[in-house]
Amino acid sequence: MAINLKKIGHITAIILIITGLLVVWIGQNMIESDFVRNNGLIGVMVVVLGILFMLGGALLTIITFISWVFGTLANRFGFKAVFLGIGIIGLSFFVYKLFVPSGSFIDPIPVGIIDGTIYSGPAFTEDKVKVLNPNASIMLVRITDSIIDGYPWFQVAYNQSSKGYIWGGNLCAQEVWTNGLSGRCPSHQQEKTMTEFDSYNxxxxxxxxxxxxxxxxMLPGNWQSSTYSREFNEQKEIVYDENVIGRWLVEIDDNYSYNYDVWLKLQYNGKYSYKSNRYRISNLNASFLGLKKGLDYDFYKKDKKLTVKEAEKNN
Structure with a gap:
């Protein structure tokens, strides 16, 4: 039997919608009841039945509401006009989302970041086109589909008309970085910071x-152990023989205690990628670095040799 959308009455529609919501409520109460917790297999069957009730009630409510609204509009304006209106609204919404920034993208954002490098594309392998001053401002244009280390890349506008891409992990907003914990903005840094990290204290x-x-x-610099030599710079890059061969980042596992698990994640590029790994930071200060991986423990001492960036500053 075909359903004539134009003939769904207002009272009938309201009754069906209320019925659907009531069935959803009954299903929810079945799932959350004490009977479920105390009756093993029978309780599981009640949960399944409750889920079916909720799905059935939700479908009844949604289908009735759509049919009621659509039928009322079609009865007044005709099917063609209604379909045309839906198409125009859908297209307008798509165009709006595509070209108009979201509400949080309207105001300029002070850069104030550790690394204000603008890239030509949404990847660290793209060309660096600009390094912004921390006092500069940018406008977020759109968020991209490119995600690295859990942080998306943003297309940004700077210097009024120029555009480029910046990694979300470096984007500073208010007291913390956008999309994650990567350090404070310079304007919100504490007067005193930690000078030593001990994971056990x-x-x-x-x-x-x-x-x-x-x-x-504390981490940027040259570190030497009995078997390894590592150089980390302030741009979160791993350097070898004055060439950037990867990136480093810090991750924290919150185990709901004060002894956070802090990890140093090393991501190497190209032929060095097989070395990519994650190490637990056990100790770190101005001259000592302790890294642990499984049962292996390596300790490093900071070499007095200047990094490439430090040498450039001194010159």
Whole structure:
């Protein structure tokens, strides 16, 4: 039997919608009842039945509401006009989402970031087109589908008319970085920061962002162990023989205690990619770095040799 959308009465539609909502409510109460917790297999069957009730009630409510509204409009304006209106509204919404920034993208954002590098495309392998001053401002144009380390790339506008791409992990907004904990903005940095990190002795007042900020300040430099030599710069790059061969980042696993698990993640490029790994940071200060992977423990001492960036500053 065909359903004539034009003939669904207002009272009938309201009754069906209320019935659907009531069935959803009954299903929800079946799932959350004490009977379910205390009756094993029978309780599981009640949960399944409750889910079916909720799905059935939801479908009844949604289908009735759509049919009621659509039928009322079609009865007044005709099917062609209604379909045309739906098409225009849908197309307008698509165009709006495509070309108009969302509400959070309207106001300019102070850069204030560790690395204000603008790239020609949404990837670290693209050309660097500009390094912004921390006092500069950018406008977010759109978010891209390119995601690295859990942070999306943004297309941004700067210097009034220029456009480029910036990694979301470096984007500063208010007191913390956009999309994650990667350190404080310069304008919100504490007067005193940690000078030493000991994973087995963390003060109860210490926050994850305090740890990350301190590591970002202490880690850059040349580190030597009995078997390895590593150079990390302030741009979160891994350097070997004055060439950038990868990137480093800090991650924290919050185990709901004060002893956070802090990790140094090394991501190498090209032929070095087989070395990519993650190490637990056990200790770090101005001259000592302890890294642990499984049962293996390596310790490094900071070499007095200047990094490439430090040498450039001195010159």
């Amino acid at each position: 963390i003060d109860s007042s210490t926050k994850p962002i305090d740890i990350i900020e301190a590591i970002h300040k």
